[in-house]
Amino acid sequence: MKGLAKSAVGRLQWVRFESIQDPGANKLTRRSMSPSVLQRIASGDQSAVRVCIDDYGALVWSIARRLSRTSADAEDAVQEIFLDLWKSAARFDASQGSEKMFIAMIARRRLIDRLRKTSAEPPMAPIEELETIAWSDPGTASQTASEAELATRALHELRPEQREVLELGLLHGLSQSEISVRLGLPLGSVKSLMRRGLIKLREYMNVDAQGVAVRS
Amino acid sequence: MAGMEQPPDEVLDLLIKELTEGLTPEERLVLVAGAQQANEAYRRDLEHTAAALSVAAASGDPEPLPAPLRERLEREAQAYFASLAATRSVRSVRRGPAGGWWAAAACLLLALFGWIRSPQTVLPPPEPTPALQRAALLARADTLKLPLGATKDPEATGVTGDIVWDSTAQRGYLRLVGMRRNDPTTQQYQMWIFDGDRDTRYPVDGGVFDVPADGRELVIPIHNVIPVHSLKAFAVTVEKAGGVVVSTRDHVVVLGQVT
Numbered sequence: 001m002k003g004l005a006k007s008a009v010g011r012l013q014w015v016r017f018e019s020i021q022d023p024g025a026n027k028l029t030r031r032s033m034s035p036s037v038l039q040r041i042a043s044g045d046q047s048a049v050r051v052c053i054d055d056y057g058a059l060v061w062s063i064a065r066r067l068s069r070t071s072a073d074a075e076d077a078v079q080e081i082f083l084d085l086w087k088s089a090a091r092f093d094a095s096q097g098s099e100k101m102f103i104a105m106i107a108r109r110r111l112i113d114r115l116r117k118t119s120a121e122p123p124m125a126p127i128e129e130l131e132t133i134a135w136s137d138p139g140t141a142s143q144t145a146s147e148a149e150l151a152t153r154a155l156h157e158l159r160p161e162q163r164e165v166l167e168l169g170l171l172h173g174l175s176q177s178e179i180s181v182r183l184g185l186p187l188g189s190v191k192s193l194m195r196r197g198l199i200k201l202r203e204y205m206n207v208d209a210q211g212v213a214v215r216s
Numbered sequence: 217m218a219g220m221e222q223p224p225d226e227v228l229d230l231l232i233k234e235l236t237e238g239l240t241p242e243e244r245l246v247l248v249a250g251a252q253q254a255n256e257a258y259r260r261d262l263e264h265t266a267a268a269l270s271v272a273a274a275s276g277d278p279e280p281l282p283a284p285l286r287e288r289l290e291r292e293a294q295a296y297f298a299s300l301a302a303t304r305s306v307r308s309v310r311r312g313p314a315g316g317w318w319a320a321a322a323c324l325l326l327a328l329f330g331w332i333r334s335p336q337t338v339l340p341p342p343e344p345t346p347a348l349q350r351a352a353l354l355a356r357a358d359t360l361k362l363p364l365g366a367t368k369d370p371e372a373t374g375v376t377g378d379i380v381w382d383s384t385a386q387r388g389y390l391r392l393v394g395m396r397r398n399d400p401t402t403q404q405y406q407m408w409i410f411d412g413d414r415d416t417r418y419p420v421d422g423g424v425f426d427v428p429a430d431g432r433e434l435v436i437p438i439h440n441v442i443p444v445h446s447l448k449a450f451a452v453t454v455e456k457a458g459g460v461v462v463s464t465r466d467h468v469v470v471l472g473q474v475t
Contacts, residue, residue, distance in 0.1 A: 046297050049297075053281070053286055053290065057281035057286060058277070058281055059274045061280070061282070062273070062274035062277040062279065065279070075282075075288075079288060079289065079292060082289050082292070083292065086297070087296075104267040104270045104274075105263060105267045107270070108266060108270055112237070115237060116237060116238025116240075147271065148269075148271040150268065151269045151272045155269065155272070170235060170269055171269060171270060173236070174236075174237075175236065176236065191229055191232075194232050195228055198262060199228075202261050202265045205261075205265045
Protein backbone atom coordinates (compact mmCIF):
# COMPACT_ATOMS: atom_id res chain seq x y z
CA MET A 1 0.00 0.00 0.00
CA LYS A 2 2.89 2.23 0.80
CA GLY A 3 4.33 1.86 -2.67
CA LEU A 4 0.94 2.49 -4.20
CA ALA A 5 0.47 5.70 -2.23
CA LYS A 6 3.93 6.89 -3.18
CA SER A 7 3.25 6.17 -6.84
CA ALA A 8 -0.07 7.95 -6.60
CA VAL A 9 1.74 11.16 -5.73
CA GLY A 10 3.84 10.73 -8.84
CA ARG A 11 0.68 10.01 -10.77
CA LEU A 12 -0.65 13.43 -9.86
CA GLN A 13 2.18 14.92 -11.84
CA TRP A 14 2.14 12.41 -14.62
CA VAL A 15 -0.26 14.02 -17.09
CA ARG A 16 1.32 17.44 -16.71
CA PHE A 17 4.85 16.18 -17.19
CA GLU A 18 3.93 13.79 -19.98
CA SER A 19 3.25 16.62 -22.37
CA ILE A 20 6.79 17.91 -21.84
CA GLN A 21 8.98 14.88 -21.30
CA ASP A 22 7.38 11.74 -22.72
CA PRO A 23 8.25 11.03 -26.37
CA GLY A 24 4.67 9.88 -26.83
CA ALA A 25 3.50 13.19 -25.51
CA ASN A 26 5.67 14.99 -28.03
CA LYS A 27 3.45 13.34 -30.55
CA LEU A 28 0.53 14.86 -28.68
CA THR A 29 2.09 18.27 -29.02
CA ARG A 30 2.62 17.69 -32.72
CA ARG A 31 -0.93 16.45 -33.02
CA SER A 32 -2.22 19.72 -31.71
CA MET A 33 -0.50 21.47 -34.62
CA SER A 34 -0.97 18.85 -37.33
CA PRO A 35 -3.69 16.23 -37.65
CA SER A 36 -3.13 12.83 -36.08
CA VAL A 37 -3.00 9.75 -38.24
CA LEU A 38 -6.62 8.90 -37.40
CA GLN A 39 -7.71 12.44 -38.16
CA ARG A 40 -5.92 12.20 -41.50
CA ILE A 41 -7.71 8.92 -42.24
CA ALA A 42 -11.03 10.47 -41.25
CA SER A 43 -10.41 13.26 -43.74
CA GLY A 44 -9.84 10.69 -46.50
CA ASP A 45 -6.02 10.81 -46.62
CA GLN A 46 -5.25 7.27 -47.78
CA SER A 47 -1.49 7.68 -47.30
CA ALA A 48 -2.20 7.77 -43.54
CA VAL A 49 -3.40 4.17 -43.71
CA ARG A 50 0.15 2.89 -44.05
CA VAL A 51 1.34 5.11 -41.24
CA CYS A 52 -1.47 3.81 -39.04
CA ILE A 53 -0.57 0.19 -39.79
CA ASP A 54 3.13 0.98 -39.19
CA ASP A 55 2.41 2.65 -35.87
CA TYR A 56 -0.30 0.39 -34.49
CA GLY A 57 -0.20 -2.89 -36.45
CA ALA A 58 1.99 -4.64 -33.88
CA LEU A 59 -0.18 -3.39 -31.02
CA VAL A 60 -3.38 -4.69 -32.60
CA TRP A 61 -1.70 -7.95 -33.62
CA SER A 62 -0.42 -8.49 -30.09
CA ILE A 63 -3.82 -7.90 -28.50
CA ALA A 64 -5.55 -10.03 -31.13
CA ARG A 65 -3.16 -12.98 -30.76
CA ARG A 66 -3.82 -13.20 -27.06
CA LEU A 67 -7.58 -12.76 -27.32
CA SER A 68 -8.15 -15.23 -30.18
CA ARG A 69 -8.44 -18.98 -30.19
CA THR A 70 -6.28 -19.56 -33.28
CA SER A 71 -3.87 -17.63 -35.47
CA ALA A 72 -6.41 -17.63 -38.27
CA ASP A 73 -8.97 -16.12 -35.88
CA ALA A 74 -6.45 -13.48 -34.87
CA GLU A 75 -5.78 -12.54 -38.50
CA ASP A 76 -9.49 -12.25 -39.26
CA ALA A 77 -9.94 -10.18 -36.11
CA VAL A 78 -7.13 -7.80 -37.07
CA GLN A 79 -8.81 -7.18 -40.42
CA GLU A 80 -12.12 -6.45 -38.72
CA ILE A 81 -10.44 -4.16 -36.19
CA PHE A 82 -8.71 -2.08 -38.83
CA LEU A 83 -11.92 -1.81 -40.82
CA ASP A 84 -13.58 -0.59 -37.61
CA LEU A 85 -10.75 1.91 -37.28
CA TRP A 86 -11.14 3.32 -40.77
CA LYS A 87 -14.87 3.69 -40.12
CA SER A 88 -14.56 5.23 -36.67
CA ALA A 89 -11.43 7.33 -37.19
CA ALA A 90 -13.54 10.49 -37.19
CA ARG A 91 -14.63 9.75 -33.62
CA PHE A 92 -11.08 10.03 -32.32
CA ASP A 93 -10.47 13.26 -30.42
CA ALA A 94 -6.82 13.89 -29.51
CA SER A 95 -7.85 16.16 -26.65
CA GLN A 96 -9.60 13.23 -24.95
CA GLY A 97 -6.78 10.70 -24.93
CA SER A 98 -4.11 8.98 -26.95
CA GLU A 99 -4.62 7.26 -30.27
CA LYS A 100 -3.04 4.15 -28.82
CA MET A 101 -5.70 3.87 -26.11
CA PHE A 102 -8.50 4.60 -28.58
CA ILE A 103 -7.23 1.85 -30.86
CA ALA A 104 -6.72 -0.61 -27.99
CA MET A 105 -10.31 -0.02 -26.84
CA ILE A 106 -11.70 -0.60 -30.30
CA ALA A 107 -9.57 -3.74 -30.68
CA ARG A 108 -10.63 -5.15 -27.33
CA ARG A 109 -14.33 -4.56 -28.02
CA ARG A 110 -14.15 -6.35 -31.32
CA LEU A 111 -12.14 -9.25 -29.89
CA ILE A 112 -14.38 -9.77 -26.85
CA ASP A 113 -17.38 -9.70 -29.15
CA ARG A 114 -15.77 -12.39 -31.30
CA LEU A 115 -14.89 -14.46 -28.23
CA ARG A 116 -18.45 -14.31 -26.98
CA LYS A 117 -19.81 -15.43 -30.34
CA THR A 118 -17.49 -18.43 -30.35
CA SER A 119 -17.99 -19.29 -26.69
CA ALA A 120 -19.79 -22.49 -27.67
CA GLU A 121 -16.62 -23.71 -29.35
CA PRO A 122 -13.89 -25.68 -27.54
CA PRO A 123 -12.15 -23.76 -24.77
CA MET A 124 -8.99 -21.77 -25.17
CA ALA A 125 -5.55 -23.36 -25.28
CA PRO A 126 -4.38 -25.03 -22.06
CA ILE A 127 -2.65 -22.67 -19.69
CA GLU A 128 0.81 -24.06 -20.40
CA GLU A 129 0.38 -23.02 -24.03
CA LEU A 130 -0.50 -19.44 -23.19
CA GLU A 131 2.18 -17.02 -24.17
CA THR A 132 3.98 -15.48 -21.22
CA ILE A 133 3.59 -11.73 -21.08
CA ALA A 134 6.91 -9.91 -21.01
CA TRP A 135 6.10 -7.01 -18.71
CA SER A 136 8.53 -4.18 -19.00
CA ASP A 137 10.26 -2.88 -15.88
CA PRO A 138 7.77 -0.58 -14.17
CA GLY A 139 10.61 1.85 -13.52
CA THR A 140 10.68 4.65 -11.03
CA ALA A 141 10.52 7.85 -13.11
CA SER A 142 6.83 8.49 -12.57
CA GLN A 143 6.93 11.86 -14.25
CA THR A 144 7.58 10.26 -17.62
CA ALA A 145 5.06 7.43 -17.27
CA SER A 146 2.59 6.70 -20.02
CA GLU A 147 -0.79 5.15 -19.28
CA ALA A 148 0.61 1.73 -20.18
CA GLU A 149 3.58 2.16 -17.85
CA LEU A 150 1.22 3.24 -15.15
CA ALA A 151 -0.86 0.12 -15.73
CA THR A 152 2.25 -2.08 -15.54
CA ARG A 153 3.31 -0.43 -12.33
CA ALA A 154 -0.18 -0.81 -10.87
CA LEU A 155 -0.23 -4.48 -11.83
CA HIS A 156 2.97 -5.04 -9.88
CA GLU A 157 1.27 -3.62 -6.82
CA LEU A 158 -1.38 -6.34 -6.84
CA ARG A 159 -1.26 -9.62 -4.98
CA PRO A 160 0.17 -12.36 -7.24
CA GLU A 161 -3.14 -14.23 -7.41
CA GLN A 162 -5.05 -11.05 -8.31
CA ARG A 163 -2.52 -10.31 -11.01
CA GLU A 164 -2.75 -13.84 -12.37
CA VAL A 165 -6.54 -13.88 -12.75
CA LEU A 166 -6.51 -10.43 -14.35
CA GLU A 167 -3.83 -11.47 -16.84
CA LEU A 168 -5.74 -14.62 -17.74
CA GLY A 169 -9.08 -12.84 -18.03
CA LEU A 170 -8.26 -9.44 -19.48
CA LEU A 171 -5.24 -10.29 -21.61
CA HIS A 172 -5.70 -13.96 -22.57
CA GLY A 173 -9.49 -13.85 -22.85
CA LEU A 174 -10.17 -16.82 -20.58
CA SER A 175 -13.63 -16.93 -19.07
CA GLN A 176 -13.99 -16.89 -15.31
CA SER A 177 -15.06 -20.55 -15.42
CA GLU A 178 -11.96 -21.46 -17.43
CA ILE A 179 -9.76 -19.60 -14.97
CA SER A 180 -11.47 -21.40 -12.11
CA VAL A 181 -10.75 -24.81 -13.64
CA ARG A 182 -7.17 -23.98 -14.62
CA LEU A 183 -6.17 -22.52 -11.29
CA GLY A 184 -8.19 -24.99 -9.22
CA LEU A 185 -10.01 -22.14 -7.47
CA PRO A 186 -13.74 -21.89 -6.75
CA LEU A 187 -15.54 -19.66 -9.24
CA GLY A 188 -16.52 -17.30 -6.43
CA SER A 189 -12.87 -16.82 -5.51
CA VAL A 190 -11.96 -16.03 -9.12
CA LYS A 191 -14.73 -13.43 -9.29
CA SER A 192 -13.65 -11.91 -6.03
CA LEU A 193 -9.97 -11.76 -7.04
CA MET A 194 -10.86 -10.14 -10.36
CA ARG A 195 -13.21 -7.67 -8.75
CA ARG A 196 -10.75 -6.53 -6.10
CA GLY A 197 -7.80 -6.52 -8.46
CA LEU A 198 -9.58 -4.46 -11.08
CA ILE A 199 -10.92 -2.01 -8.50
CA LYS A 200 -7.36 -1.48 -7.30
CA LEU A 201 -6.05 -1.03 -10.84
CA ARG A 202 -8.83 1.38 -11.67
CA GLU A 203 -8.17 3.45 -8.59
CA TYR A 204 -4.57 3.66 -9.59
CA MET A 205 -5.35 4.62 -13.16
CA ASN A 206 -8.19 6.99 -12.35
CA VAL A 207 -8.04 10.36 -14.02
CA ASP A 208 -10.46 13.16 -13.36
CA ALA A 209 -12.41 15.12 -15.94
CA GLN A 210 -9.60 17.62 -16.46
CA GLY A 211 -7.18 14.83 -17.36
CA VAL A 212 -5.20 15.15 -14.15
CA ALA A 213 -4.64 12.04 -12.13
CA VAL A 214 -6.28 11.89 -8.76
CA ARG A 215 -4.63 11.00 -5.48
CA SER A 216 -6.06 7.83 -3.96
CA MET B 217 -15.15 11.13 -11.06
CA ALA B 218 -12.78 10.76 -8.15
CA GLY B 219 -15.72 10.35 -5.82
CA MET B 220 -17.58 8.03 -8.16
CA GLU B 221 -19.62 5.49 -6.27
CA GLN B 222 -18.60 1.91 -6.75
CA PRO B 223 -21.42 -0.18 -8.19
CA PRO B 224 -22.74 -3.14 -6.19
CA ASP B 225 -20.81 -6.40 -6.55
CA GLU B 226 -23.35 -8.02 -8.88
CA VAL B 227 -23.17 -5.05 -11.29
CA LEU B 228 -19.40 -4.95 -10.98
CA ASP B 229 -19.23 -8.68 -11.81
CA LEU B 230 -21.24 -8.02 -14.99
CA LEU B 231 -18.99 -5.08 -15.92
CA ILE B 232 -15.92 -7.30 -15.48
CA LYS B 233 -17.51 -10.12 -17.45
CA GLU B 234 -18.24 -7.65 -20.24
CA LEU B 235 -14.53 -6.86 -20.34
CA THR B 236 -13.29 -10.44 -20.24
CA GLU B 237 -15.65 -12.78 -22.03
CA GLY B 238 -18.60 -10.61 -23.07
CA LEU B 239 -22.20 -10.68 -21.90
CA THR B 240 -25.13 -12.74 -23.07
CA PRO B 241 -28.15 -10.70 -24.25
CA GLU B 242 -29.89 -11.53 -20.99
CA GLU B 243 -26.94 -10.37 -18.88
CA ARG B 244 -26.67 -7.19 -20.92
CA LEU B 245 -30.34 -6.58 -20.31
CA VAL B 246 -29.81 -6.94 -16.55
CA LEU B 247 -26.90 -4.50 -16.77
CA VAL B 248 -28.86 -2.00 -18.83
CA ALA B 249 -31.90 -2.33 -16.59
CA GLY B 250 -29.90 -1.76 -13.43
CA ALA B 251 -27.57 0.83 -14.88
CA GLN B 252 -27.33 4.31 -13.51
CA GLN B 253 -25.24 7.15 -14.82
CA ALA B 254 -22.52 6.27 -12.31
CA ASN B 255 -22.34 2.70 -13.58
CA GLU B 256 -21.79 3.91 -17.14
CA ALA B 257 -18.93 6.13 -16.00
CA TYR B 258 -17.49 3.29 -13.96
CA ARG B 259 -17.78 1.01 -16.97
CA ARG B 260 -15.79 3.49 -19.07
CA ASP B 261 -13.13 3.63 -16.38
CA LEU B 262 -12.80 -0.15 -16.27
CA GLU B 263 -12.63 -0.35 -20.06
CA HIS B 264 -9.95 2.31 -20.05
CA THR B 265 -7.98 0.37 -17.43
CA ALA B 266 -8.24 -2.88 -19.39
CA ALA B 267 -7.10 -1.10 -22.57
CA ALA B 268 -4.10 0.38 -20.75
CA LEU B 269 -3.14 -3.10 -19.57
CA SER B 270 -3.43 -4.44 -23.11
CA VAL B 271 -1.19 -1.66 -24.40
CA ALA B 272 1.31 -2.37 -21.63
CA ALA B 273 1.35 -6.10 -22.38
CA ALA B 274 1.82 -5.39 -26.08
CA SER B 275 4.76 -3.08 -25.47
CA GLY B 276 6.86 -6.05 -24.32
CA ASP B 277 5.79 -8.15 -27.30
CA PRO B 278 8.45 -8.22 -30.02
CA GLU B 279 6.34 -9.96 -32.69
CA PRO B 280 5.59 -7.67 -35.63
CA LEU B 281 2.46 -7.75 -37.75
CA PRO B 282 2.93 -10.56 -40.33
CA ALA B 283 3.78 -9.15 -43.78
CA PRO B 284 0.99 -11.03 -45.66
CA LEU B 285 -1.58 -9.74 -43.16
CA ARG B 286 -0.26 -6.23 -43.57
CA GLU B 287 -0.69 -6.51 -47.35
CA ARG B 288 -4.26 -7.70 -46.86
CA LEU B 289 -4.97 -4.73 -44.60
CA GLU B 290 -3.66 -2.31 -47.18
CA ARG B 291 -5.71 -3.91 -49.94
CA GLU B 292 -8.85 -3.81 -47.80
CA ALA B 293 -8.22 -0.20 -46.90
CA GLN B 294 -7.95 0.69 -50.59
CA ALA B 295 -11.24 -1.09 -51.30
CA TYR B 296 -12.90 0.61 -48.34
CA PHE B 297 -11.83 4.11 -49.35
CA ALA B 298 -12.83 3.44 -52.95
CA SER B 299 -16.33 2.42 -51.85
CA LEU B 300 -16.49 5.43 -49.55
CA ALA B 301 -15.56 7.78 -52.37
CA ALA B 302 -18.23 6.23 -54.58
CA THR B 303 -20.87 6.63 -51.85
CA ARG B 304 -19.86 10.24 -51.22
CA SER B 305 -20.11 11.14 -54.88
CA VAL B 306 -23.61 9.63 -55.09
CA ARG B 307 -24.67 11.50 -51.95
CA SER B 308 -23.27 14.78 -53.17
CA VAL B 309 -25.32 14.46 -56.34
CA ARG B 310 -28.49 13.62 -54.38
CA ARG B 311 -28.04 16.26 -51.71
CA GLY B 312 -28.91 19.85 -52.44
CA PRO B 313 -26.51 22.69 -51.73
CA ALA B 314 -28.00 23.18 -48.26
CA GLY B 315 -27.28 19.57 -47.34
CA GLY B 316 -23.64 20.31 -46.63
CA TRP B 317 -24.59 23.01 -44.13
CA TRP B 318 -26.90 20.65 -42.28
CA ALA B 319 -24.20 17.97 -42.19
CA ALA B 320 -21.61 20.45 -40.96
CA ALA B 321 -23.98 21.75 -38.27
CA ALA B 322 -24.77 18.19 -37.16
CA CYS B 323 -21.06 17.36 -36.99
CA LEU B 324 -20.41 20.50 -34.96
CA LEU B 325 -23.18 19.63 -32.51
CA LEU B 326 -21.90 16.10 -32.16
CA ALA B 327 -18.37 17.34 -31.63
CA LEU B 328 -19.48 19.84 -29.00
CA PHE B 329 -21.65 17.29 -27.27
CA GLY B 330 -18.84 14.74 -27.27
CA TRP B 331 -16.38 17.34 -25.96
CA ILE B 332 -18.62 18.31 -23.09
CA ARG B 333 -19.57 14.78 -22.15
CA SER B 334 -16.26 12.95 -22.51
CA PRO B 335 -13.54 13.42 -19.93
CA GLN B 336 -11.30 10.69 -21.41
CA THR B 337 -11.03 8.36 -24.37
CA VAL B 338 -14.61 7.23 -24.70
CA LEU B 339 -16.34 5.03 -27.20
CA PRO B 340 -20.11 5.09 -27.32
CA PRO B 341 -21.70 2.00 -25.78
CA PRO B 342 -22.28 -0.80 -28.27
CA GLU B 343 -25.62 -0.58 -30.05
CA PRO B 344 -28.12 -3.05 -28.62
CA THR B 345 -28.34 -6.12 -30.80
CA PRO B 346 -31.70 -7.39 -32.08
CA ALA B 347 -31.36 -10.20 -29.52
CA LEU B 348 -31.03 -7.65 -26.73
CA GLN B 349 -33.90 -5.57 -28.07
CA ARG B 350 -36.01 -8.72 -28.27
CA ALA B 351 -35.15 -9.55 -24.65
CA ALA B 352 -36.11 -6.02 -23.59
CA LEU B 353 -39.42 -6.28 -25.43
CA LEU B 354 -40.07 -9.68 -23.90
CA ALA B 355 -39.65 -8.22 -20.43
CA ARG B 356 -42.66 -5.95 -20.99
CA ALA B 357 -45.95 -7.15 -19.56
CA ASP B 358 -48.12 -6.64 -22.65
CA THR B 359 -45.83 -8.41 -25.11
CA LEU B 360 -47.14 -11.42 -26.97
CA LYS B 361 -44.89 -14.46 -27.48
CA LEU B 362 -45.99 -16.85 -30.17
CA PRO B 363 -44.13 -20.17 -30.66
CA LEU B 364 -43.37 -21.14 -34.25
CA GLY B 365 -43.12 -24.60 -35.75
CA ALA B 366 -41.64 -26.07 -38.90
CA THR B 367 -43.95 -27.13 -41.72
CA LYS B 368 -43.52 -30.40 -43.62
CA ASP B 369 -41.37 -28.58 -46.15
CA PRO B 370 -38.01 -30.42 -46.42
CA GLU B 371 -36.22 -27.07 -46.07
CA ALA B 372 -37.79 -26.63 -42.64
CA THR B 373 -36.76 -29.83 -40.90
CA GLY B 374 -35.79 -29.17 -37.30
CA VAL B 375 -36.54 -25.44 -37.39
CA THR B 376 -37.85 -23.90 -34.17
CA GLY B 377 -38.46 -20.34 -33.09
CA ASP B 378 -40.90 -17.77 -31.87
CA ILE B 379 -42.31 -14.31 -32.42
CA VAL B 380 -42.22 -11.59 -29.82
CA TRP B 381 -44.70 -8.86 -30.68
CA ASP B 382 -45.82 -5.63 -29.03
CA SER B 383 -49.05 -4.51 -30.64
CA THR B 384 -48.97 -1.05 -29.08
CA ALA B 385 -45.46 -0.26 -30.26
CA GLN B 386 -46.02 -2.16 -33.53
CA ARG B 387 -42.65 -3.74 -32.95
CA GLY B 388 -41.55 -7.33 -32.88
CA TYR B 389 -38.78 -9.84 -33.42
CA LEU B 390 -38.60 -13.18 -35.14
CA ARG B 391 -36.27 -15.74 -33.55
CA LEU B 392 -35.35 -18.84 -35.52
CA VAL B 393 -33.01 -21.75 -34.90
CA GLY B 394 -32.04 -24.35 -37.48
CA MET B 395 -32.87 -22.49 -40.69
CA ARG B 396 -30.99 -23.33 -43.86
CA ARG B 397 -28.70 -20.82 -45.46
CA ASN B 398 -30.17 -19.07 -48.53
CA ASP B 399 -28.52 -17.58 -51.59
CA PRO B 400 -29.67 -13.96 -51.37
CA THR B 401 -29.05 -13.36 -55.07
CA THR B 402 -31.80 -15.80 -56.00
CA GLN B 403 -34.03 -16.42 -52.98
CA GLN B 404 -34.89 -14.78 -49.69
CA TYR B 405 -37.03 -15.61 -46.71
CA GLN B 406 -40.09 -13.40 -46.21
CA MET B 407 -42.19 -12.83 -43.08
CA TRP B 408 -45.99 -12.60 -43.14
CA ILE B 409 -48.26 -11.43 -40.33
CA PHE B 410 -51.90 -12.49 -40.33
CA ASP B 411 -54.05 -9.76 -38.81
CA GLY B 412 -57.47 -10.69 -37.42
CA ASP B 413 -58.83 -7.44 -38.86
CA ARG B 414 -57.69 -8.20 -42.42
CA ASP B 415 -58.58 -10.61 -45.20
CA THR B 416 -56.48 -13.76 -44.64
CA ARG B 417 -55.60 -13.81 -48.34
CA TYR B 418 -53.56 -10.66 -47.85
CA PRO B 419 -51.34 -10.97 -44.78
CA VAL B 420 -49.10 -8.05 -43.84
CA ASP B 421 -45.60 -8.17 -45.26
CA GLY B 422 -43.06 -8.30 -42.40
CA GLY B 423 -39.98 -7.89 -44.59
CA VAL B 424 -37.39 -10.19 -46.14
CA PHE B 425 -34.30 -11.62 -44.50
CA ASP B 426 -31.34 -13.87 -45.18
CA VAL B 427 -29.84 -16.78 -43.29
CA PRO B 428 -26.07 -16.45 -43.66
CA ALA B 429 -25.17 -19.85 -42.16
CA ASP B 430 -26.99 -23.10 -41.49
CA GLY B 431 -28.44 -23.76 -38.08
CA ARG B 432 -27.47 -20.70 -36.07
CA GLU B 433 -29.89 -18.77 -33.94
CA LEU B 434 -31.16 -15.65 -35.66
CA VAL B 435 -33.10 -12.74 -34.23
CA ILE B 436 -34.61 -10.52 -36.90
CA PRO B 437 -36.57 -7.31 -36.42
CA ILE B 438 -40.02 -7.35 -38.05
CA HIS B 439 -40.60 -4.44 -40.41
CA ASN B 440 -44.33 -4.37 -41.02
CA VAL B 441 -45.27 -1.62 -43.45
CA ILE B 442 -48.94 -1.76 -42.43
CA PRO B 443 -50.12 -1.64 -38.80
CA VAL B 444 -51.15 -5.00 -37.34
CA HIS B 445 -54.08 -4.64 -34.95
CA SER B 446 -54.69 -8.22 -33.92
CA LEU B 447 -51.92 -10.75 -34.55
CA LYS B 448 -53.50 -14.10 -35.33
CA ALA B 449 -50.78 -16.03 -37.12
CA PHE B 450 -47.30 -15.71 -38.52
CA ALA B 451 -45.53 -17.41 -41.40
CA VAL B 452 -42.20 -17.45 -43.17
CA THR B 453 -42.05 -18.29 -46.86
CA VAL B 454 -39.26 -18.69 -49.38
CA GLU B 455 -39.60 -16.14 -52.17
CA LYS B 456 -37.55 -14.70 -54.99
CA ALA B 457 -34.83 -12.21 -54.04
CA GLY B 458 -36.39 -8.96 -52.85
CA GLY B 459 -39.63 -10.60 -51.80
CA VAL B 460 -43.13 -10.51 -53.26
CA VAL B 461 -46.27 -8.46 -52.68
CA VAL B 462 -48.54 -11.49 -52.52
CA SER B 463 -47.15 -14.93 -51.80
CA THR B 464 -48.28 -18.02 -53.66
CA ARG B 465 -47.60 -19.89 -50.39
CA ASP B 466 -45.95 -22.72 -52.31
CA HIS B 467 -42.95 -22.73 -50.02
CA VAL B 468 -44.01 -22.07 -46.41
CA VAL B 469 -41.27 -23.12 -43.96
CA VAL B 470 -42.42 -21.81 -40.58
CA LEU B 471 -45.87 -21.25 -39.08
CA GLY B 472 -47.34 -20.10 -35.80
CA GLN B 473 -50.90 -19.44 -34.72
CA VAL B 474 -52.46 -17.69 -31.75
CA THR B 475 -54.74 -20.22 -30.05
